[in-house]
Amino acid sequence: MAAGDQAHNDNVDPEVREQLLGARRSIDNIDAALIHLLAERFKYTQQVGHLKATKGLPASDPNRERDQIARLKSLAEESHLDPAFAEKWFNFVVAEVIHxxxxxxSGSEPDSAN
Ligand SMILES: C=C(O[C@@H]1C=C(C(=O)O)C=C[C@H]1O)C(=O)O
Structure with a gap:
């Protein structure tokens, strides 16, 4: 049996299984919160997108992004989160926002756009 299959095994020590379930309940709550937060973020970035389109402003704002990355990397350091990961996450989200x-x-916003 591969090591990863052990967690799916009914023979797992009940105490270990309880610890695993407890941690996974919190992980699920955190994932739900992240989805809700992302949905809220995209609501506001969509507002910005409509404002930019109306006023003929460019989709991206590199100066704003530079300031955000510096701030997020500093917050990540304070929170003992890898700053490089924070930057990667931010760039991933911003690429979607700019899209x-x-x-x-271009007037081709999908109905279900975030
Ligand atoms: C949302 C904006 O548009 C883009 C997306 C950003 C973001 O998702 O934080 C930041 C800068 C812009 O490149 C904005 O200009 O504020």
Whole structure:
């Protein structure tokens, strides 16, 4: 049996299983909170996208992004989170936001856009 299959095994020590379930309940709550927070964030970035499209402003704002990355990396350090991971996460989200802004500007915003 591969090591990873052990957690799926009914023979896992009940105490260990309780610890695992307890931690996973919290992980599930945190994942739910992250999804809700992301949904809220995208609501506001969509507002910005519509404003930019109306006023003819570019989809991306590199100066703003630079300031955000510096702030998030500093917050990550304080929280003992890898700053490089924080930057990667931010760039991943912003790439999606900019894609949405370009779609809004070109009039091809999907109905279910975030
Ligand atoms: C949301 C904006 O548009 C883009 C997306 C950003 C973001 O998701 O935080 C930041 C800068 C812009 O490149 C904005 O200009 O504020």
């Amino acid at each position: 949405h802004h370009e779609q809004i500007a």
